[in-house]
Amino acid sequence: MRKFKKTDMVSGLVVGIAFAVFVFSLEATRYNRFADAERHEAQLFAEDLKEKLEHALLEHELRARGLTTAIELSGDISQARFSLLADRFKKLDTSILNLAVVENGIVKLVHPFEQNRHLVGYNLRNDAKQWQAVARAYRTGEVTIQGPVPLLQGRLGLLLRTPVAEYGADSEHFRVSKIITVAIDASAIFQTALGLTSDSNIPESGFQVALTTAQTGGDVIGATKVFENDPTVVTLAVPGTELKLGVAPDGDWAAGYRIAWMRNLGILAVLSIVLYAAYILRQQRIERNGARRQLDAAIKTLPDGFVLYDAEDRLVNCNKKYKDMYKKNTAAMVPGARFEDILRAGLKNGQYADAVGREEEWLTERMAAHNAADSTSEQRLEDGTWLRIFERKTPDGSRVGVRVDITELKRHQEELEASNANLLQALAQRDIAEKRFSNVAALSKDWVWETDKDLRVTYMSNSILSNEVAFLLGNSRREAYKDFPKVFQSADWKWLAEKEKAHEPYRDFIYQAHGATEDNKWIRTSGDPIFDENGEFSGYRGVASDISDVYNALREAEAANAAKTEFLNVMSHELRTPLTVILGFNALLTKPDLLPSMKKLESALRCGSFSTEDVSQNLDQIKNEVSRYAKKMEVAGKHLLNLINDILDLAKIDAGKLNIDPGDVPLYPVISSVADQLSEAARLKSLELKTVSGAEIVYADELRLRQILINLVGNALKFTERGQVEIRAESRGDNIAIHVRDSGRGIPEEKLEAVFGQFDQVDPSSTREKGGTGLGLAISKQLVELQGGTMTVESEVGVGSTFTFTLPAAASHASEGAGC
Known part of the structure; x- marks a missing residue:
């Protein structure tokens, strides 16, 4: 038996590591393939579902246009007539929840009426989400689809808004005052599209789908958590907005992937590695062929034309429907052919009706749209067929195209346009008749x-x-x-x-x-x-x-008459008061025996008890009493004289006969003199009379300047109970401004314009209480204007008033002045 060596162990370890790396590589490849296949299935499913949704929305749009035409024909439509038309429209699709006519932003008509009668009168401006889309329809006159949004019925839906055009007399200009709103059950139309998709050969099982707006924060139909799971997303371009369709698996991506542990254990055997490698190759080929057959079968069963070009813009695959649509291009549609070459073949054969006479220009436009692959357009062929073209890019740079035959839709649209033209002609005739009447009325x-x-x-x-x-x-x-x-x-x-x-x-x-x-x-x-x-x-x-001019003139005349009556009442009171004083004390002086001091002297003389010193004292008492009465008569006389002078000045000003004698007048001495003259009146009311002036010199009539200051400062002291009255002068370029500011009761804003009127008074009762004719301010303002100046007033009730008048500055100024 061969002895086991350390080198064998190392070799075995190396081999084992190599086997492990190989197995890991195989598993990684398989996992990636699994994930890619799942993503691809999700993409196919999303594209198919998107197509169904776009078809459904297009059908709703076309039907809504039909209803809009009926409304335009009807003009002002009643609720009953609208319910009849809307009921026929609603029966065409159970996903339609209700319909409404919105006029000037307010819901006017609804259907079904009983379930939605509470919506009549609702102002859509109160719903920020809905009003934005409504305002766009009014502004552009174009169909808009909004959603998903919460409906007024308390569920999510899609809102299809079709403007109703009202044409003018020239039949060329129109305006939009009404909008037909169709509330579509978003979940129902979504589920219907899902049901149609499930009938196709796309393996959609295990996927969750959701639909929302392309804008951030929109409402979601379907599985709300889809967009949190890195979904496959496609965009639906619909009038007025974009919808985003997301597809993701029930769980995590590739969650269904399982590691073949037993297979990997078999790989550890050398012989199993070779066999398993062959098996994997075979499986891959089978899966690839199966996927291709499945894709081919799916493409062939599509009801519309389908074509796929690779990243180099070469034809990969297309279905029979696509070739049938472009019969004259069929010979050029071979795998690997460039899209531009296929187009040129069609141009040569006259395939494209819109390109006749402008082939190169048309080719440039078509290639630009094809390269962008993010648009939806319409194309007319030489046999009269109309196609709607959808083109999108895939993640690998390929281009997927779908061709939908919309010839029937175009035919219906042309019929509608012809009907609209007839209607517009009838409306134009009606408008002409109405204009005849309007022309007469306009005269x-x-x-x-x-x-x-x-x-x-x-x-x-x-x-x-x-x-x-x-x-x-x-x-x-x-x-x-x-x-x-x-x-x-x-x-x-x-x-x-x-x-x-x-x-x-x-x-x-x-x-x-x-x-x-x-x-x-x-x-x-x-x-x-x-x-x-x-x-x-x-x-x-x-x-x-x-009748504003006549009516206002009548009211002004009545007001002026009332003001004059009140003025006469005030003048009657003001004139009687000093006359009563003068006549009363004059009666005593004409009868000296009635004087108390005289009576006392006569009594003492009759008794003979008076000394020379007593007589002298009694004579002094008589003189004092006579002097006191005479002073009161003098005061009353001067007051009466001022009243008469005010009336005479006003009469002269109105007659244009008041003479003004202007000259250079230093302000400081005049302001100081007026303040000194009125200081006693200020002292008696515990008011501070303050002056602020410098070296200002005005070009004015000094006598009239004093009159103006006395009127303004006198009024300020008269209507001020506590605080101060200030006279301040300041330069304003070519003019000198004099401010008379008080801390009195103030004048209400609505009465400010009346203070300078000849007969208008802020409060006649206060005039009677404080004395005066109420003409001082009117005279002062006109005296200022006669000398080239202006007079204004600012006031706040409870805070005080400031009267400001300006006079031209003299050409030269005094070099010295004083202030206090």
């Missing part, structure tokens, strides 16, 4: 309107209030103005409601159109009831006009 400032029996406006000729047309059309006035309570406060709507309820005519109903017009114009409208041939009430027809 008048009035406009014509009509309502249905529910008082909703169905027609309104173009008025000067174009906003009101869109605002009222399709609504009753009460519906349109429901969010504008001022409209109902502007007129007796109860009276109008009684007239309409009784179906009686009404005349000259006037209201203010808050919300419908930019400046809330006043509208006058009259209407007569309309009855059909059976005597049934069917609505109102009437005329309306804009």
Whole structure:
């Protein structure tokens, strides 16, 4: 017996390691093949399912176009008519949940009505996800498909939106006001497509599938965890969006792979290695041939044309359907032929109708689309056949193409287009007739309107209030103005409601159109009831006009008359007050015997008890009393004189006869003088009267400047109870600005414009309380403007007011000034 040596052990170890490496290599190869096959099956399954879904969505789109045409023919459609059309449409496919007509973003009609009546009136602008797609349909006028999205019925679905075109009188321009929305049960259409796919020869068992939007965060139909398992993904290009279809196994990828432990143990034997290697080779050949036969069989059974080109753009395989579609190219369709060569053969034989006369240009365009392999296009052949071409790239760079015969669909589309053309011609004739009426209506400032029996406006000729047309059309006035309570406060709507309820005519109903017009114009409208041939009430027809100018003028005249009346009341009070003082004290002075001091002196003289010193004291009392009365009369007289001067100044300004004598006037002395003159009034109210001025010199009438400052500062002191009043001057280039700021009660914002009116007063009661005519600010503003300046006011209630006026700066400035 041969003795076992260490070298034998080493050799055996080396051989064993070699065997182990070989076995591991075989297992790795088999595992990769298993994983690739599984991925390939998933890709085939995804592509097949994608095709079924695209076919299903296309059928829904075409049917929806038919329904849209019916709606366009019907014009304004009732719920009953819509339900009849929608019911026929819905019976064609059980995956259709409901249909709706959306007008101006609001759901107007629904079907089935009973289950969805709560959706009528729903504003899609409140649903951010849905409104984005609806707005796109309005903007582009193109069909859009959105989803999967949560439907208003509480389930996931796909929303197919087909715009309804409304053409103008020239039959060339249209606008979109309605959209037909078809809510499709996304799960149902998905499951139907899955059922059709399961009938094919693609080995889809063990796969999970899911459908979502290509956008991040979309809702998912199917197995929601598919997209977490590194799925095979294909993209569905549908109108308005992209859908992403994911396919993944039930478990992890290649989870079904099993290591052949017993086989590997057999490999450890030298003889088994050779036999097992041969077996593996044979199995690989069988599997490859089987896969190829399976692929060939699947391709042959496809209802549409199928073709596969490799990464070098050479023909790998195509089915009989593909060759039948391109009969004149069949001879060129041999494995290994380049796609461009096949196209050139077809061009030579006149295969492509769209290429005649522009062959090279057509070839360039077709090759560009083919190389991109991410588009869907349509192609017309010489025999009139229309094909829809789908081309996609595979991960290895190959190109897969599918050709779908859509000749019948095109024929239906042409019939629809012809029908639409006839309809448009009829509509154009109708529009011409309506335009005759509109032209007549346009010659008048009035406009014509009509309502249905529910008082909703169905027609309104173009008025000067174009906003009101869109605002009222399709609504009753009460519906349109429901969010504008001022409209109902502007007129007796109860009276109008009684007239309409009784179906009686009404005349000259006037209201203010808050919300419908930019400046809330006043509208006058009259209407007569309309009855059909059976005597049934069917609505109102009437005329309306804009009477804002006349109505506002009347209101302004009434307001001005009221303001003048109030002004006269104030003036009557202001004039009587000083006159009463003057006349009262004058009566005492004309009868000195009635003076208390005089009575005391006469009494003492009669008694003979007065000394010379007592007489002197009594005479001083008489003088003081007479002087006190005279001063009160003087104050009252000056007040009366100021009132008269204000009225005279206003009359002169209005007549253009007030003389202005401008010159260079240093501001500091004038401001200081006015502050000194009014300091006692400030002291009596414990107010701080502050001035801030420098070397500013204005070009103005000094007398009128003082008058302006006295009016402004006097008003500030009059209406300020605590705090301060400040006079501040500042340079503004060619002008000098003077600010009079107080910490008084302030002026409400809505009253700011009234403070400078001749008869308008912020609060007449406060004028009477504080005294004055209320003309000071009006006169001051006009005096400023006569001197080339402006006057403004800023105020906040409870904080105070700032009156600012500007005057031209003098050509030269004083070199010295002072401030405090």
